[in-house]
Amino acid sequence: MKTYLILFFLCCRAAAVKHSLKYYITGTSGITKIPGFVVVAMIDGIQYGYCDDNMKEIEPKQDWIKKLFQKKPEHLKDHSKRCLNNQQLFKTYMGVFKQRLNQTEDSHVLQSVSGCEWDDESHDVKGINQYGYDGEDFISLDLQTLTWITPKTQAVVIKHLWDTDKARLEFIKNLYMSVCPEYLKYYVGYGKSFLQRTEHPSVSLLQKTPSSLVSCHATGFYPDRADVFWRKDGEEIHEGVEKGQILPNHDGTFQMSSELNVSLIKHEHWKKYDCVFQLSELKEEILTPLNKTEIQTNWVSPSVFPPVVGGAVGGVLVLVLGGALYCYWRKRNDFQPVRGDRDKDNSLSG
Structure with missing residues (x-):
C-alpha cells in the first residue's frame, strides 16, 4: 500500500x-x-x-x-x-x-x-x-x-x-x-x-463487501495517544464517518479504525479524500489516500464461493463473548459505577 x-x-x-x-x-x-x-x-x-x-x-x-x-x-x-x-x-x-x-x-x-x-x-x-x-x-x-x-x-x-x-x-x-x-x-x-517507547502503526484500507463502509485501520502503534480520521481537500470531515475506540492488541500495542461511507461519494471524487493517522509522540502524520486499488477485502461473491457457516460462526461468537466484558470497560473507560471494597491491607487491587 x-x-x-x-x-x-x-x-x-x-x-x-x-x-x-x-x-x-x-x-x-x-x-x-x-x-x-x-x-x-x-x-x-x-x-x-x-x-x-x-x-x-x-x-x-x-x-x-x-x-x-x-x-x-x-x-x-x-x-x-x-x-x-x-x-x-x-x-x-x-x-x-x-x-x-x-x-x-x-x-x-x-x-x-x-x-x-x-x-x-x-x-x-x-x-x-x-x-x-x-x-x-x-x-x-x-x-x-x-x-x-x-x-x-x-x-x-x-x-x-x-x-x-x-x-x-x-x-x-x-x-x-x-x-x-x-x-x-x-x-x-x-x-x-x-512504557515510554514509540511504535509506528501499519495502516490499511479494509472493506467487507463492495457496499460496506471503508475502514481505515491502524494497528501496532504505541502509545495510545493517537487519532485516526478522514479528510476531504485537507479538511477533517465528520459526515458519513464512524470513528472507533482505541483498543489494545495482545502484544502491548494498540489499534484504531475510522470508517467512511463511500456510497455517499462519487467515484471521481475519491481522490479528494484521505485517511490521517496522528500519534502524539511523532512529528509526522501518516496519510493514506482513498484509492480503490489499495482497499483490501476477503469478500467473495456468493455466485463464486458459497458462504461458510457453522464452525466459522461459532468461532466468531466465542470471540465476541470472550471480549465483550473487557470491551465494555475499555469503551466506557472512566465510567460512572464504583467499587467500595475494603481490605485491611494497602492493596492496589482491593
Whole structure:
C-alpha cells in the first residue's frame, strides 16, 4: 500500500503524559463455562497481570513486570493475595446487590474498575473506585468529597450505609490517592523502556463487501495517544464517518479504525479524500489516500464461493463473548459505577 508521511509542525516541548494504574474486575453468577471471577491489571492501558478463580497467583503478562516481580517478590505476593481476597468480596457484594434489587438466582455480572491516574507534569493525582452491575452504572465513590454516588434508587440504602463507614472511606482514599500513585510511579520508572517507547502503526484500507463502509485501520502503534480520521481537500470531515475506540492488541500495542461511507461519494471524487493517522509522540502524520486499488477485502461473491457457516460462526461468537466484558470497560473507560471494597491491607487491587 502506498502510504505517505507528511511532516507537520508541533510544539518542541514534550506534552505531559497522564499515566494510569487500573484494575478491572469481573464477577459472574449463574454463568457457566467462563471463570466466575477475573482480574485484569492494566498500566497505561497495557495489561500487565491477570488472575481468576482458578489461579492462586497472579500471572504477569509482560517481561518487564516478570523481572519486577522477581526483584520485588513482595509485589507478586501482594497482588496474588488481593486477587484471592477480592474473590470473597465479590461473592459478598453480589449477594448484597441481588438482595437489594430483589433478584432471583438468575445470571448476573458485577464489574469494577479501581486505581489511579497521575500526571507527570502537574503531578495531579486522581483516584478511581467504581462498580457496574449487569452492564449499568451502580455505585461510585467521589474521592474528593468521600461520598458515594448512585443513579439507582435501589442502591440508595447501600450508599447511605457506606457513607457512614468513615474509617473505610479514609482507607479507600489512602489506597487510591497515596498508595496507588506510589506504585504507579515506581512501575512507570521501572518499565520506562517499554512504557515510554514509540511504535509506528501499519495502516490499511479494509472493506467487507463492495457496499460496506471503508475502514481505515491502524494497528501496532504505541502509545495510545493517537487519532485516526478522514479528510476531504485537507479538511477533517465528520459526515458519513464512524470513528472507533482505541483498543489494545495482545502484544502491548494498540489499534484504531475510522470508517467512511463511500456510497455517499462519487467515484471521481475519491481522490479528494484521505485517511490521517496522528500519534502524539511523532512529528509526522501518516496519510493514506482513498484509492480503490489499495482497499483490501476477503469478500467473495456468493455466485463464486458459497458462504461458510457453522464452525466459522461459532468461532466468531466465542470471540465476541470472550471480549465483550473487557470491551465494555475499555469503551466506557472512566465510567460512572464504583467499587467500595475494603481490605485491611494497602492493596492496589482491593
